[in-house]
Amino acid sequence: MYATTYHRPGSVAEAATLIGANPEAKVLAGGQTLLPTMKQHLAAPSDLVDIRRIPGMAGVSAAGGVLTIGAATAHADVARNADVLRHAPALACLAAGIGDPAVRHMGTIGGSVANNDPAADYPSAVLALNATVVTNRREIAADAYFKGMFTTALEEGEIITAIRVTPPKRAGYAKFANPASRYALVGVFVAETASGVRVAVTGAGANGVFRHKGLEAALAASFTPEAVDGVKISAEGLLSDIHAAADYRAHLIGVMARRAVAAA
Amino acid sequence: MAQVSMTVNGKAVKRSVPDTTLLSEFLREHLRLTGTHVGCDTSQCGACVVHVDGRAVKSCTMLAAGADGASVVTIEGLAKDGALHPMQTAFNDNHGLQCGFCTPGMIMSGVDMVARYKAEGRELTEAAIRHELEGNICRCTGYHNIVKSIQDAAARM
Numbered sequence: 109m110y111a112t113t114y115h116r117p118g119s120v121a122e123a124a125t126l127i128g129a130n131p132e133a134k135v136l137a138g139g140q141t142l143l144p145t146m147k148q149h150l151a152a153p154s155d156l157v158d159i160r161r162i163p164g165m166a167g168v169s170a171a172g173g174v175l176t177i178g179a180a181t182a183h184a185d186v187a188r189n190a191d192v193l194r195h196a197p198a199l200a201c202l203a204a205g206i207g208d209p210a211v212r213h214m215g216t217i218g219g220s221v222a223n224n225d226p227a228a229d230y231p232s233a234v235l236a237l238n239a240t241v242v243t244n245r246r247e248i249a250a251d252a253y254f255k256g257m258f259t260t261a262l263e264e265g266e267i268i269t270a271i272r273v274t275p276p277k278r279a280g281y282a283k284f285a286n287p288a289s290r291y292a293l294v295g296v297f298v299a300e301t302a303s304g305v306r307v308a309v310t311g312a313g314a315n316g317v318f319r320h321k322g323l324e325a326a327l328a329a330s331f332t333p334e335a336v337d338g339v340k341i342s343a344e345g346l347l348s349d350i351h352a353a354a355d356y357r358a359h360l361i362g363v364m365a366r367r368a369v370a371a372a
Numbered sequence: 373m374a375q376v377s378m379t380v381n382g383k384a385v386k387r388s389v390p391d392t393t394l395l396s397e398f399l400r401e402h403l404r405l406t407g408t409h410v411g412c413d414t415s416q417c418g419a420c421v422v423h424v425d426g427r428a429v430k431s432c433t434m435l436a437a438g439a440d441g442a443s444v445v446t447i448e449g450l451a452k453d454g455a456l457h458p459m460q461t462a463f464n465d466n467h468g469l470q471c472g473f474c475t476p477g478m479i480m481s482g483v484d485m486v487a488r489y490k491a492e493g494r495e496l497t498e499a500a501i502r503h504e505l506e507g508n509i510c511r512c513t514g515y516h517n518i519v520k521s522i523q524d525a526a527a528r529m
Contacts, residue, residue: 114391114437208507213427
């Protein structure tokens with residue numbers, strides 16, 4: 109990788125100062141995407157600001173019945189956290205299926221949500237659960253956060269500190285994993301939340317994670333796998349690449365939606 | 373340059389290394405612990421798996437500076453007083469390798485998964501082992517004897 113300067117700040121404020129002082133700096137959390145990208149010379153940040161071990165950045169609290177998951181909480185820790193398993197088991201199930209065990213020991217929820225890879229798992233959960241992205245500056249509702257692939261509402265120097273989830277009545281996640289990378293070829297997260305049924309699709313959209321209004325309407329009327337059958341899923345705006353054509357992805361959205369509802 | 377201090381296989385080490393030094397490079401090139409292998413360098417093959425603070429991680433996907441202060445165990449640190457770790461013995465007994473290149477990572481992942489399943493009181497079935505080996509690639513064995521080795525070791529650990 110190209111030369112970079114590593115920093116390990118002791119607080120979020122210190123991390124923000126470092127990023128502010130170095131316009132080409134990047135936040136390093138678990139590094140499971142950023143470091144491979146740097147090794148391939150696809151990213152060359154002047155500075156790396158490691159937030160993984162800032163006190164208070166990792167861990168889960170369920171105060172007041174709302175899950176607050178620290179940004180630096182590793183996938184493996186979300187997957188086996190008692191509060192997550194109790195209040196949002198679909199989220200634990202999703203975390204348990206990211207990458208492989210060693211990746212889950214390092215990769216973080218904040219890193220995944222900040223990166224917003226169009227095939228990552230977490231964005232679908234954050235969007236379907238109507239979660240809140242908490243940063244060092246503000247709180248961002250999921251609907252206002254995702255702005256297209258690898259693009260988010262985060263401003264320069266803004267750092268995610270936590271993801272806040274109000275437990276859904278029920279939720280489920282199903283993904284058709286790319287056999288090689290384990291990223292979602294198509295992943296569908298369905299949730300019955302206080303603000304209605306929400307369905308988010310990852311892996312399929314040419315512009316990143318998106319909500320599927322047709323599925324939401326059908327599942328709001330009847331939250332059953334059969335309800336998915338009557339929904340027409342268009343291939344328009346879906347990705348076509350060497351792994352799958354858009355019409356195949358459209359078909360998979362229906363299949364994964366059925367499985368996700370059955371699992372909820 | 374980054375000043376890096378950590379405990380590796382029970383021994384305190386301290387080196388000054390470039391900030392870009394990966395943990396795998398630190399172990400292999402600075403400490404000469406070449407049992408940790410680098411197969412793909414793209415975070416997929418798992419030959420470089422070591423334990424950092426008790427957890428299996430891919431050492432090619434972590435900076436040495438990021439492991440400052442950590443306790444690291446490599447394949448060289450498993451045997452105690454000249455006696456192989458039960459996982460190593462099991463790989464030997466079950467012919468869990470052919471060329472051996474992936475074996476250090478397989479063994480470090482195997483030790484990690486057995487410890488986790490035991491701690492959580494879950495049964496490490498054959499299917500679970502195969503699922504757990506998602507991040508470790510072997511190009512010779514077809515995995516059967518690797519799975520058998522880990523099952524055997526789980527019974528001994």
